[in-house]
Each structure stands twice: as C-alpha cells, then as structure tokens.
Amino acid sequence: MNAPVRTIADVAAGPYASVAEAVVALRDVRDRGIWSDGELTPWSQAVGAVAVRIAALRELLGSSSTSPVASSPASASPPHVGLLLAGTPEYLHLLGAAACSEIVVAGLNPTRRGAALARDAALADCALILTDTDHAGLLDGLPIDIPVISVDSPQWADLLARHSDDSDAVAPDLSGTPAGPDDLVALVFTSGTSGDPKAVRITQSKISVPGRMLADRFGIGPDDCVYSAMPLFHSNAVMVAWPIALFTGCSIALRRRFSASNWLDDVRRHGCTFANYVGAPLSYILATPERPDDAHNPMRVVYGNEAPAEVRHEFARRFGVTVVDGFGSSEGGVSVSRTPDTPDAALGPLPAGVSIVDPETGATCERARFDHAGVLLNADEAVGELVADGPGLFAGYWGDPAADAERMRGGRFHSGDLAYVDDDGWVYFAGRSGGWMRVDGENLAAAPVERVLRRHPDLVEVGVYAVPAGEVRGPGTIGDAVAAAVVLRDGADPVEVAAGMGEFLAEQSDLGPKQWPSLLRVTAELPRTASFKFRSRDLTERGVDPAGDGLWIRAAGSTGFIPA
Template identity: 45%
Template sequence: MESSERRTVAELVAARWGDHRPGLWFEEKALTRHEVAAGAAARAALLADLLPPGAEPHIGVLLDNTPEYPMWLGAAALAGAAVAGINPTRRGPELARDILHTECRVLITERAHLPLLDGLELPWGSPRASAVERGGVRLLTTDSPEYDALLAPYAGARPDPSRATPHDRLLLYFTSGSTGAPKAAICTQGRLAAAGHSLADQFHVRPDDVHYICMPMFHGNAVIADWAPALAAGAGVALRRRFSASGFLADVRRYGATYFTYVGRAIQYILATEPRPDDRDNPLRLGFGTEAGAVDAAAFEARFGVRLVEGYGSSEGGAAVQWSPGTPPGAVGRAAPGLVVLDPETCAECPPAVFDAGGRLVNGDAAIGELVNRGPSPFEGYWRNAEAEAERRREGWYWTGDLFCRDADGYLYFAGRGDDRLRVDGENLSAAMIENILARYEGAAAVAVYAVPDPVTGDQVMATVAGEFDPVGFAGFLLTQPDLGTKMAPRFVRVVERMPVTATNKIHRAGLRREGVRCADPVWWRPPGEREYRRLTEADLLTYVEGPLAPTRGPSEVRRQGLEPRTR
C-alpha cells in the first residue's frame, strides 16, 4: 500500500513494522522504526484490556516529550482510542478538570509529574501507585518497574490497523476560549493523516529526513505539524524532553535534524544564545511555525542559513493560511477560497487594508475584523461543549475568533485575538480564568485581565485591579495559588480606584486594552526573570517595553492597543 492511500494514522503506524532503520532518537537512545511500531502495538493490546467496556476510549497523556508519547499516540490509533494531551503547566482543580472533562479512563504519566496530581479530586485512591484502578481511572507511571512488568505480556503483539476508521477520534487537544474553561478540540484519524500527507507534500518530506520535536506534544503544533508529516512520509523523529534554546543546535547536529516546528518566542530564545562562527554548519533545511515575526525570521535565516515558514492554523482545523512565495513582509499568506474578514456585528466583509509608505495600517478600525471560513471546514467540533461549538459555527460558517485584515491583493495580516484570549510564549490562555484567580486577592474590589502586545511576538498578561494593591503582598499571593499556571501571572498591573465601565455597566475592556501600559494610573510590572513587582517607569518603557530591545513591528503586529501602531 502506498503512503498516499493510507487514510488512518493506524495504517501509517503499522507501515513501520519490519523497517529496521533508526527512526526515533531521544537523548542517548535510538529506536528503529520497527521498535516504535512494536511498542505502539504492545501498548494498544494493553489498552484494550485496560479500557472498561462501554466507556469512552479516552486516555490522558501527562508526559514530557519522551518516546512513550509517540508510542501512546500510535497505540491509541491502533486501538481506536483518543489521546487527551494534558498540559503540565496547569495546576490544581483546573488540571483535574481537564482530566475529568475528557473522561479519561487511563492516565499515562511519569514520576516527575506525580506531584501535580497530589491532592486533586480525581476518582482514584493514591496517585503514587504505578497502576491502580478505583472509580474507573487507571494511572500508569511509565518510568516505574511495575509499568515494565505490566507491558511484558503484550510484547509480541503486532500492529493491526483494521479496526481503525478515518472517523475515529484520535486527539482531544485543549484550546482556550471565551467561556473561561479550555475546550477540547476533536481531531479524527482521517484529519490527522490528511494533515500529515499535506504537510509532507508541501515541504517535500523524505524518508531520510529527521523531524526535531522540541515543542510540547500536549499541543497540536508538535503532533499535527511535526509528528504527523514525519509519520506520513516515513521520516524519523528526534525528541527533546523540553525545549532548550541552548541545546537546540547541538541536538540538531547530533540527530541530523532537517525540519522542526516552533511557536511563540522559541525563535527569539534561540537567537539570544551566543553566536558562533559555525552556526550555519547544520543539517536543517526548514522551520515551520507561528509568531516568529519577520525580524526574527530574517535574523534566524541569516545566522543559521535556515528558512522559516510562517503559517496560521489551530488544533480545531477550521481555517488555515499558508505562506507562499511572494507573500509580503508581515503577511501570513494569501487567503484561500472561502476565507474572508468580516465585521462580527454586521457579518459584512471588511474593506481592504491600506498601509502607508512606512508600513502603518491607516484604516485599522474599518479593515480589521474576524477571520471567517465560509467554505468547507474540517472543524470536527469540541468534546462535550455544544455552546462553544455553536459559537464557532455561526451562520453555517467557521468563525476563528482571531482578528485579521486583508489587503487588496488578498494577503492576510494577523491583527490580534478575541477579547478573552491571550497567547503567551505559545500558550493560549483565557482571561476569565486568570480573573477568577486574581479575584481572590484580598485588596481587589474588581479585576480585569487582558492582553497587551509582547515586544516581539504574542501577548503579555496585563491586569487592572480596582482597590488596594501591595506589590510585595501581591507577588506572595500569586505564589500560593494552586491553579495559577506558569504563564498566567500578570506581567503588568494597573491600579485604579474604580473600574471603568460601559453604559451597560460592563467593564470597559476595549478602553483598557487601548491604553495598555501607557495610562494615567500607576502601573506595576514584573521584569523578565523576576518575581517581585516594581513601578513601571518611562525608562523601563523606552528600554524594555517599546525601546531598543523591542524589534520594529510590521503590519502583522498591529493589534490591541486601539488597533493602531504605537507612537514612540
């Protein structure tokens, strides 16, 4: 069977059986493609015995990027099950909610993450055991002797893809939304296999390529844009437990990596490492991702000799924009048929964006709207969230929730995200969730959380607090909140006597975002790498927030602060 005929991920996994070339690298370990397929088959056989009859065949995976992650993805595909990627930056009740919401009957983790489970209200006894079953949930700890013993009887299993169909759920990937709680986007085997084939064709992936997976596999980026095309093309993969800027180039050379994906500020972190004369001596030929920014993309290519291709898409799969030759600087790509920018209130198409000679968007108020797919959409819905699904499918179209503008030639420019969404270091966050946590602060009479632009890419978290504010006490308060994720702490805190409201008595978030850090009220901030807050000064603004350390923004970076470029 040719790879182009393989319509399920299970078929792609099974195709590796009998291929004894090296295919997976992790630290000092190398596995053949056959060993990876055999490992997936053994775990699929184990899973068939673990999942209770009649239950949703869902497993949670709370792992770093170890060989266990792709083998459990393959196991789920072979078993007709679905993987919920559990985010280890989540904490407390919110982490428990993710596991319970996706109805996981098996949770795969490792000893390093066991402390995250302590004290959670989950239907099991002690999460310290490597394999316990209470209340229908089974916990497997992959780096325990008990786990090896549990797998041993299934070591001779062969991969059988016959039970899988393209319509089987395979991924439940969390994405933040306006309701506060993350939504679990559904991705079937057919969609993931098709995405893998498409990207493998687009980037001419060959069996002798090696895909470097350094982004977390609980995100769709690593699985959909990195693992899937490697699987579809028969290429190898190299795993990094967690992203490391200092280890990036050494890994690339050690594994002979030719392709990698990135999100958020990963490219900036790599560029911040000490340059070396031999930086261009590497096997990479392509990087694919989002939010690198035109300045950093150019600097990366100049330093490492590697072209970065920016794209737009999401785990939901409802809309995608691909870069192509001729795309103007700052643009994401040309709008495919069906993609339009609409005024969300009137559903009318926004007029074309107009830029002046300096690249400033001069008609942002009219040109910026929501990106909508009015054509066929591969969006497959959310797990147990009909309200959010209906919001995405208004008028029979797919509404992305993201702001764009489109020029007269059809090129799209990213202009921000919806009111309640933030993207910090590649993490999608919900402002409502952060507000609920900050509202516990004793001095706060009211709290509003919103995004302000990061100097390079993505967002930073800003909060306005009405009431009393003690910077030392506030920093201490944040450290004691069990459900405050590692990306959620506000970078900036504006302190007001009374929260500004609209005529309908709602918090005037648009005004707060428009004013950003340049406002008449006191603003406290937490410099990068520090935990304590201090008053934001004009020197801080000029040096760290808007000044020489902040690269010049292109049109695609024009966003929330009034949707107009900032004046210096």
C-alpha cells in the first residue's frame, strides 16, 4: 500500500539545516533569484537586501530616544514587525531578515478590517507595521498605537540607502543569530474558519523541514522555478514555496495577487516547474476558457491542499502536470502524505504516531465500515479527531497559553480535524471538529457530502454546512439540517439545477438518507478566507436569509426542492 514517500517526520529526524544558512548560501548566485513584475532580483542582490533590512529595522527598533518606536511597549526583545504587504520581493527580503536576525515578522491579513485587523496587530505584539501603497489605507483610523511606515515611502527608501553597500554580495552576519530549530522567525495567523485567527509560531525548523522535504520528494533543483501566487502572509507560501527556492537555489516567481487568468502566462514566462496552492485556486484556473495548447508549458508539479479529486484529475489532464494534494495545517502537528496508490477520496495512509480518537472520551475510534455502495455505516463510532502522540512541528501560539494547552491536551497534539480510517489504513477527511452536524440524532461530517455533490456536472464549487433544523423543517425541530451552498458553471440555470437535484441525489448510492441537503443555496461565490478556505460559519449565520442568493428547501421525507 505505502509507496516510499519521504515525510515531514523523516526530514525532521535527520540533520538540521537553518533557514538563515540557506539565505546566506545564496550570496554568490547571480543567474537565479526572485521574479516579480517582469524583473529578476538575483539571489546575490536579495541576500544583500536582507542584510540592509536587518540594519534598517534594528535602527527603527533601537532603544535610542530618537527611535520612532522606542516608546512602544511591544518593542521588548524579540522585536515584532507586522507586514501588511502585497506579494513582492520586499516581503521575501523581510522574511529573510527575520530568519537571519533576532527580528520576528508577523504577516497581517489584508482581508481583515477595522477592529479585527487592529486586534491581530496587537495580539502579535507588533512594535512596527510595514505596509505599502495598496494597503496603507486599511490602517487609517485604527485604534492602535503602533508606528506605521510604507515601504513605498521616501522615509523607507532613505533608511535603506543609509544602510546600503555598493556591493550586492554583502550578506548578513550570522554570528550570534538565533537560528536553532526552535528559534522564532515569523508569526502566521490561522485562516479563522472557525473563530478568531490565532498567531502560530513559525520557527526555523517549521520552514526548513517542509521545504527540504518537498524539494527532495519532487526532485527540485537549481534549474527549476517555483511559482508562488498564494498570499505571503499564509503558511502555505512561507513553509512551501519560499523554502524550496532557498534550499535548492532555484528561482521563485511572485505575483502580487493570485490571478486565475494569468496563471498559465506567468508559468510560461518564467519557466515555472513547481507551483503551490491552498483551497480553491485550481478550480478558479479551470474555470478560465480552455485552449488547445494549455498542456504546452514547463510546469511539472502542482502541490497544495484541499483540492477535490475531480479538480486534481482535470487540472492534471488539461495542463499536463502532476497534482499532489497533501494534508496539514499552519500548526504543523499532523501531516498526511499522499502516496501514488492513495484512493482518490482519501488523504493518504495513516501516519505512525497518529490516531483517530473520540473527541469526548479520547478512545480510539473504530475502523470505518461501508455498505456495498460505499455508504459509511458507523459514522458515530468511526469519525473522530486526528490526534498525534507528540507536538510534531507545532511550536505553540503567540500570546495564547490557553490555546496551547487546549491543542496539547494530555501531551498529545489535537488537530481539530475530523477523519475516519478504513481497514486498509487509508485516512479520509470528514471536516473540522466544530463542523459536526447533528441530524436526527446522528453525527454527520461535511466533507463526505461535499465529495458526492461535486459529481454534479453543473456544480463548480460546493460547501456543506449546518443550519438550525427549526429554520428549515419548522418550529420545534431540534438539531441541525444539512445545507449546501453551490456555485454553478457558466450557463447553468439555477432553477433547472434545483429542480433536478433530488433526482441527482437519488442516483448517488453512497449518499445516506440523512446526508441529503435540506437547504440548497445557489450563490455567485462561496465565502472564503484570504487563503481560499471555505468559511462555513458565514453561511450558518445567514440561515434561510437569501442575502441575494437563490434558496430552495427540501421538506423532510421529500426528494424535491422547492423555492424558499
């Protein structure tokens, strides 16, 4: 069953290599580097830029009375710098500066606004926020006492000029630099799909280990080029795209913001051979018009998570690439590596030291049992939480000891992800632990229902979530009802899709009767986080409020959907 795939645990158990050393090792590389807006910043120049930014930030974060942040209570060691920036070389220079010094950077999510953005900056203990022209307005009027500097301003340019050297080969001095495996480099906020985002501690090891593992796994070397269009404030870019380029010495091509229509042109322009994704980007790219020469491109491997099987297959066919979907989180406590023989619906083989346990009792769950049609027969007994025997790469949250304690209850890492495992040891994702739906006294998970609905030829995106049963089935009904939000393909008629939905569901032999949606919401787009993850709680809060969408309801015992 298990084809030999080198895992996170394998690399973590081997010799350690710091991100700081990887940065400095590129000081003499002049023919590869960072592509952005059609220009190449050679690694030699980028390493010099890292050294300049360390010096500049140390001046800004210094203790002298002339320092603009000297009076900030958050400026105690280690100093934290918030980054509210687009995906440009400047962002990577600042990440490199953090890796090669005592400075810690905190990626701020630009889709967070007002009090929520101020809350994140305060939680991260930012002594300074660096922003750019595109994002500076988001900070206007916020109730925060944190200095802000735009990297597009004359102030920043003058500061860098004071610390610049004529040679582009200047490198950071790593003597005394905290670059051990547990030393902090960055804070990355969780996606916030189930509550306020937490600030995950990103250490040298948490960047180094996955980057080196993936480079080895996919045979990436200096002649390759990584395409990175995912947000640089998210762990997918920080722990996948950036370190692969650092540790192999290959080029990395950035895009300020993800663009489905420009993806293929970018790949061809820069000769990109590896790309990362998280969430829905592959679906967005597939929604662009297909061209006869789509497969004529240099891309070899596309790696990420949360892409449905049918999307992975269609993307591989259309663009002539290998698509590999992994499973993990910003916390890094549990990761599952897909092997070549992994069933389409599964994540991969259950890793050593990882169990699926009952969230309430901690007992190991039963193996999943299915009927002849593939319907899960023992969801209550088989679906549980993915729990690891130790912390893995989890280094805790910043400023949230209660969340640390909850995540590491009993000395084991509790992922908060629901799953089940079959008799062959394959793990299947079932949703988030907060996403259980209690339907007619039975616990149901969203992911298996989503997998079935995605077979519908007119549906390009699907999100399954819970709504109070009383809002759909009438007053007095307790528990939850299954709701499905869908985005239709271009040209599909919502009325016709809703009219035929009952017939489609009846044809799906592996969909149990309690898994049938009672509410169908046809929408222009699913609510998603900045990292393209489905925000189910947004729709749960809407209930049966159309909010501009089309709503259809299926009465209990009926197979037909009628307008709400």
